[in-house]
Amino acid sequence: MAVEEQAQPADFTATITVPEVTVPDVQLSTAELEATALLPIAIAECPIPSISLENLENIEEAPTAVSIALGEDCDSQSDLMAQQIDSSTASSAQPPVAETLCPPHEFTSVENQPASPVEEHATPTETATSTLPPVAPAAALWQYHPVPSEEKIPDPYPEYACRLLSGEHGIRLIAARMRGKKHKHGGTNCDDWFEIATCGVWNLIAVADGAGSKQFSRIGAKTACEIAVATLRTALGEVRLAPRRWTDTTTVFARDAQDAFVQTDLHLVGDAMRQAVQTAFQKIQEAAAVRRGSERHQYALGGRDIEVNDLATTLLLMVQTSVQDETGNPYDLALSIAIGDGVIGAVSWDGKVSLMMEADHGQFSGETEFLSARAVESVRLNRRLRVFIGRPRRAFLVMSDGVADDYFPNDPGLARLFGDLALNGLIALSSGTGFEIETTSADATPFPVEALAVAGEQLTAEGRQPLMLYAVARYAEYLGVPIQQVIADPALLLRGCRLDSLPGDDAAERLLTWLDAYQVRGSFDDRTLVIAERESLL
Amino acid sequence: MSETTRRLPVYLLLDTSGSMSGEPIEAVRQGVKALLADLRSDPQAIETAYLSVITFDSVARQIMPLTELMAFQEPMLRASGATALGGALKLLDEAINREVRKNSSTQKGDWKPLIFLMTDGMPTDSWESAADTLKNKKPGNLIACAAGPGADEKPLKRITEIVIRLDTLQPDSLKAFFRWVSDSIKVTSQSIAQVAADTPINLPPPPPQIQIVP
Numbered sequence: 001m002a003v004e005e006q007a008q009p010a011d012f013t014a015t016i017t018v019p020e021v022t023v024p025d026v027q028l029s030t031a032e033l034e035a036t037a038l039l040p041i042a043i044a045e046c047p048i049p050s051i052s053l054e055n056l057e058n059i060e061e062a063p064t065a066v067s068i069a070l071g072e073d074c075d076s077q078s079d080l081m082a083q084q085i086d087s088s089t090a091s092s093a094q095p096p097v098a099e100t101l102c103p104p105h106e107f108t109s110v111e112n113q114p115a116s117p118v119e120e121h122a123t124p125t126e127t128a129t130s131t132l133p134p135v136a137p138a139a140a141l142w143q144y145h146p147v148p149s150e151e152k153i154p155d156p157y158p159e160y161a162c163r164l165l166s167g168e169h170g171i172r173l174i175a176a177r178m179r180g181k182k183h184k185h186g187g188t189n190c191d192d193w194f195e196i197a198t199c200g201v202w203n204l205i206a207v208a209d210g211a212g213s214k215q216f217s218r219i220g221a222k223t224a225c226e227i228a229v230a231t232l233r234t235a236l237g238e239v240r241l242a243p244r245r246w247t248d249t250t251t252v253f254a255r256d257a258q259d260a261f262v263q264t265d266l267h268l269v270g271d272a273m274r275q276a277v278q279t280a281f282q283k284i285q286e287a288a289a290v291r292r293g294s295e296r297h298q299y300a301l302g303g304r305d306i307e308v309n310d311l312a313t314t315l316l317l318m319v320q321t322s323v324q325d326e327t328g329n330p331y332d333l334a335l336s337i338a339i340g341d342g343v344i345g346a347v348s349w350d351g352k353v354s355l356m357m358e359a360d361h362g363q364f365s366g367e368t369e370f371l372s373a374r375a376v377e378s379v380r381l382n383r384r385l386r387v388f389i390g391r392p393r394r395a396f397l398v399m400s401d402g403v404a405d406d407y408f409p410n411d412p413g414l415a416r417l418f419g420d421l422a423l424n425g426l427i428a429l430s431s432g433t434g435f436e437i438e439t440t441s442a443d444a445t446p447f448p449v450e451a452l453a454v455a456g457e458q459l460t461a462e463g464r465q466p467l468m469l470y471a472v473a474r475y476a477e478y479l480g481v482p483i484q485q486v487i488a489d490p491a492l493l494l495r496g497c498r499l500d501s502l503p504g505d506d507a508a509e510r511l512l513t514w515l516d517a518y519q520v521r522g523s524f525d526d527r528t529l530v531i532a533e534r535e536s537l538l
Numbered sequence: 539m540s541e542t543t544r545r546l547p548v549y550l551l552l553d554t555s556g557s558m559s560g561e562p563i564e565a566v567r568q569g570v571k572a573l574l575a576d577l578r579s580d581p582q583a584i585e586t587a588y589l590s591v592i593t594f595d596s597v598a599r600q601i602m603p604l605t606e607l608m609a610f611q612e613p614m615l616r617a618s619g620a621t622a623l624g625g626a627l628k629l630l631d632e633a634i635n636r637e638v639r640k641n642s643s644t645q646k647g648d649w650k651p652l653i654f655l656m657t658d659g660m661p662t663d664s665w666e667s668a669a670d671t672l673k674n675k676k677p678g679n680l681i682a683c684a685a686g687p688g689a690d691e692k693p694l695k696r697i698t699e700i701v702i703r704l705d706t707l708q709p710d711s712l713k714a715f716f717r718w719v720s721d722s723i724k725v726t727s728q729s730i731a732q733v734a735a736d737t738p739i740n741l742p743p744p745p746p747q748i749q750i751v752p
Binding site for chain 1: 650
């Protein structure tokens with residue numbers, strides 16, 4: 001559980017705002033630039049900063065001058081690297097990720113601020129769309145019932161879990177899962193699970209969410225995470241990726257007829273991930289088989305025998321490492337594979353979001369896909385493989401739908417999530433002394449807490465415990481700037497960061513507290529979030 | 539209201555034709571009142587369930603648009619005229635198209651709507667094409683109730699698989715029906731969670747006054 005303290009850059013602000021100085025991008029010749037600009041993904045991604053900023057300014061009543069050191073040139077170059085699909089598979093059943101990356105949506109995070117049931121400060125948007133006062137009465141009706149004992153319901157799992165792990169490449173893994181209000185109220189088990197690990201040069205993350213409609217889905221979720229991570233640890237221990245020209249995306253991301261990667265080392269990692277999912281499903285089938293004939297399981301299921309379906313679960317896997325380009329500059333490389341809903345994504349230093357999966361969903365909320373014999377067929381799994389490659393990211397985030405749905409749409413929702421985590425002290429903004437931020441005297445005025453705080457509440461055996469939380473949407477509104485501007489500015493984030501600490505001995509325990517306490521109407525599912533965060537640029 | 543709130547839309551389609559006048563329509567009024575009170579005691583229902591009422595007599599009207607529980611006001615129900623079931627089904631389709639949010643890349647969809655249809659007679663308008671449209675589109679889980687001896691089950695079977703029958707229009711039967719509707723909404727709002735698409739809905743066992751029409 002030891003946390004590795006990370007090297008403190010001498011001038012953090014400078015490091016952030018002038019990234020091209022510390023992390024030179026690949027030097028592209030003009031000819032290469034023109035060639036890569038012709039890729040659909042490059043065209044699709046380029047407008048992101050301007051579109052989202054404009055929209056944000058429209059939303060804000062009094063926009064202040066936006067002066068983010070975006071470094072447009074280097075930015076669009078780095079985004080060329082963030083290609084996540086192979087253009088040759090664009091004709092396959094999966095929609096191209098490029099569309100997910102650059103939807104023509106508006107930045108709606110300001111309206112999407114979590115509406116606490118006891119929230120008194122309705123935002124103008126909320127009052128404009130509804131003449132009704134915020135509804136509070138539900139809060140008082142929620143009850144806490146513990147996880148039933150082994151005697152009552154077989155296979156009880158702990159209500160919550162959290163873990164902190166010092167990862168590879170300057171990454172710190174912070175993970176937590178908390179039983180949702182729905183299960184607390186009903187006295188039922190948490191269906192989510194997570195596993196984190198490192199092996200060789202890789203950071204490994206698994207998150208699974210057992211089907212809410214299935215009574216023993218938690219067994220599936222736990223088995224899926226444990227087996228997938230164990231399989232990956234065995235498979236990836238010795239695997240290192242060769243340095244290469246990452247800008248040559250058509251070669252790097254090429255897929256074969258089976259939708260597997262063509263390049264040998266990527267092919268190996270892709271195979272390992274596919275096998276991890278397949279082995280996980282095999283063990284889930286075994287977990288169902290060993291419980292067949294169990295009277296206690298039969299009793300819980302109304303007299304029938306347990307089936308594999310009763311263990312239905314989603315599974316989100318991400319493996320992340322750092323690789324070098326041909327000139328020795330480090331890049332983040334992550335592969336993901338996901339069955340079901342939830343989100344895997346990355347947040348950049350300037351607050352941009354890259355999503356690494358498309359959730360399987362139907363027309364309505366809650367309809368999704370689970371691990372099944374069909375879902376784990378090799379070609380189907382290959383199609384679900386996604387690659388992220390780009391300059392080192394601020395954070396990778398993997399979460400179950402219990403969190404993802406509260407930050408929807410996930411682009412730019414994950415940026416707001418990142419901001420909320422940072423303001424609540426869950427992301428390291430400064431690791432101690434020597435962190436100096438230039439401030440003017442006006443900047444030094446402390447913020448009124450109301451400018452940042454929203455009401456949170458934990459539902460515990462001792463009753464409802466109110467807890468004040470900070471929200472970046474609220475902060476941005478108070479400052480009159482777009483959320484992305486707050487996130488891109490470490491000085492602003494640090495100024496708005498809470499001075500007290502959330503209850504908990506380390507970052508993982510505090511993440512657990514936050515997951516338990518934040519309020520969004522209609523959100524009472526189990527919440528699981530794994531953060532792979534990097535405090536400073538490599 | 540946050541755009542991200544996932545709502546459980548509940549549509550009540552109530553027959554207010556002339557044959558319902560007197561005791562039956564009063565029982566329906568009381569039933570809706572009890573349903574509201576019951577749902578307002580359940581935190582998950584309060585946070586998720588949104589209610590709309592469509593009545594049909596000689597014409598169909600959406601007398602209450604999809605409204606959150608705490609803001610919902612009991613509708614004025616009066617019984618007179620014929621039974622425009624087709625009009626009500628058409629109106630339901632329009633209301634769902636207009637009011638229920640579907641999943642998209644920028645919007646979190648609502649939970650699958652829950653629809654309760656209660657009628658005590660036979661449709662007097664052209665209803666067949668509207669029924670077929672609904673059965674094809676399956677815009678939600680639709681439970682149809684043939685209430686009383688004069689109700690015709692056949693048109694209801696053409697709309698949905700789930701048809702139940704109330705033998706009488708006595709206040710006790712209608713009361714039991716609305717309590718069951720309330721329980722169904724509560725169970726649904728509690729079990730809203732991931733399901734594979736097209737999973738059949740789980741409803742609480744009906745009281746003795748209600749028979750399931752096979």
